[in-house]
Amino acid sequence: MSPTRVRVPAKVNLHLGVGGLRPDGFHELVTVFHAVGLHDVVTVQVADAMGVRVSGPAAAGVPTGSDNLVWRAAELLASRCRAGSPVRVEIAKQIPVAGGMAGGSADAAAALLGCARLWGADPVVLPELAAELGSDVAFGLVGGTALGTGRGELLEPLPTTGELHWVLVPAEFGIAAGDAYRELDRLRAEGAVPPPALDVTGLRAALVSGRPDEVAAALHNDLEPACLSLAPALHAVLAAGRKAGALAGIVSGSGPTCAFLCADEPAARRVAADLPRATVARGPVPGATVLGR
Ligand code: ATP
The missing domain is CATH 3.30.230.10 (Ribosomal Protein S5; domain 2)
Structure with missing residues (x-):
């Protein structure tokens, strides 16, 4: 077969x-x-x-x-x-x-x-x-x-309108997801981070608008302070992406990959050229897909 x-x-x-x-x-x-x-x-x-x-x-x-x-x-x-x-x-x-x-x-x-x-x-x-x-x-x-x-x-x-153009910057190290969540629990016990952000109304509207600047303003990751605490080097990566012209940068999920949203594809290419190990990618794309033979 x-x-x-x-x-x-x-x-x-x-x-x-x-x-x-x-x-x-x-x-x-x-x-x-x-x-x-x-x-x-x-x-x-x-x-x-x-x-x-x-x-x-x-x-x-x-x-x-x-x-x-x-x-x-x-x-x-x-x-x-x-x-x-x-x-x-x-x-x-x-x-x-x-x-x-x-x-x-x-x-x-x-x-x-x-x-x-x-x-x-x-x-x-x-x-x-x-x-x-x-x-x-x-x-x-x-x-x-x-x-x-x-x-x-x-x-x-x-529902979303149009495509978003990303620059993805992987790190040379990993963060185990469990470690990121434990660090967040520790920071919360110390009162060192804001309360959970559980409302995505603004992001939903931004995604429908098709405006990357609106989506950029609505990006949020509660785990980001925990990732930055575990891997302070990510501060510099986020700053470099913003300086290079990204609309916004966030740590992806439990990190340490950083994702930068850009205004369009040429902007993404320019930002990627300034950042080591960066790749450009667009989204959204379909999930698991069987390929032809
Ligand atoms: P998430 O975003 O879902 O928290 P992640 O992207 O941070 O996940 P993965 O790349 O999925 O992390 O890998 C986490 C761990 O899972 C790895 O360190 C590895 O030991 C184990 N693992 C098991 N199967 C795979 C696989 N197919 N690809 C990558 N890692 C795998």
């Missing part, structure tokens, strides 16, 4: 409001996910035994065993649909690892879709399995721009 290839985007959080800690250890979130044109490609094919291979510019540090989220995704789908021969999963990785861009979750979403296609499973089960695998996996399936509540797995697509 021929391999199935799935392309899946990274995300930035246009808004990340972090509410209280829930009894299950997760924080209650009000977030706006936005899929951007920086992709991993996940290929699944029938094999004698389960296996994961990772290649590409962001491959370093990605696990290749059963702790890779794609392995867990394949096993979960196989157990749920009582089907599934072993598969070999190959990840061509461009999304920075532990970068706050949900790369692992994106790969898991792609693996769910690819295995469902390979095994002839009904894709209707995928959103539920995605939510079981992790907070950001469900968004990887749908892409676009979406409000995420609960721990991020309850999604409502948001």
